[in-house]
Amino acid sequence: MEIKSKKVADSVVETVHIVRPNHLNSAGRLFGGILMQWIDEVAGLVGKRHTHCNVITASVDNLRFLKGAYQKDVIVIIGKITYVGNTSMEVKVDTYVESLDGIRTPINRAFFTMVALDENDRPTPVPGLELETEWEREEWNRAKKRREIRMMRKEEGF
Template identity: 55%
Template sequence: MQKREKRVSESRTEQIQIVMPAHINGYGRLFGGQLMQWIDVVAAVCARRHANRTITTVSVDNLHFKAAAHIEDLVVLIGQVTYVGNTSMEVRVDTFVEQIDGVKNLVNQAYFVMVALDENERPTTVPGLILETEEERAEWEAGQRRSNLRRQRRREQF
């Protein structure tokens, strides 16, 4: 039985972190692995809110580090479901460094694929996605293309 469709806004998630000394790499910047962990959590929360199920991370693609974050920076992570298949969801997480004056600069963008699991930890269907804005429709179309590329890569064992 297909679950009701949900709006993108119903699962949108925002997390804020302050970069602390424990998060810094040898170059005085935010350690990429730490940022990846924060992004994975945001993607998981989005997918869980959309599916109302336990979820698991299947893949990560398009993880682009555009700029560094430094100690005491305020890091804002914003995630939203961009595309859904039968059991999977694509989640985009944008990461910003927020300045004291509130201006946000994009430092990272990532796409995660999450799969909903049933009580036996088997993939299960997810709700459809209601697209309300042109941006949401554009993300959906791009998500379809990324999904097709992922399928092709699996077939080619790439």
């Protein structure tokens, strides 16, 4: 089976949620675990779109909570492929609160390493990534650096 390269735009995922009372922690903010679930789902969907396979989350890097979100806030989550290896890929997930006038304020960013699985739940090769813009090339280079850091940390037992 030939694996063709795909464009970043081919697998972009954007989801929208509204913060409801059952999503709040005791401080009245969006519970971090709920947001983590939402962004993990987005990363998984990006990986599935890119590979047309089942994928698993291998790691999450740099999960940064920049600001809180509150009841009735509209949450927009956008995931994109930034890098592909042999059987894994990095997915960048940005989260925003969107105001009524459409302005998006960043509240979270995370980088997921997703691994493609074959029908036997074993890692399988992923399509290459066609980089079309300077921004995509810059993201690829930053992702390569993050991958190198992940590999060093793995060697050190982190």
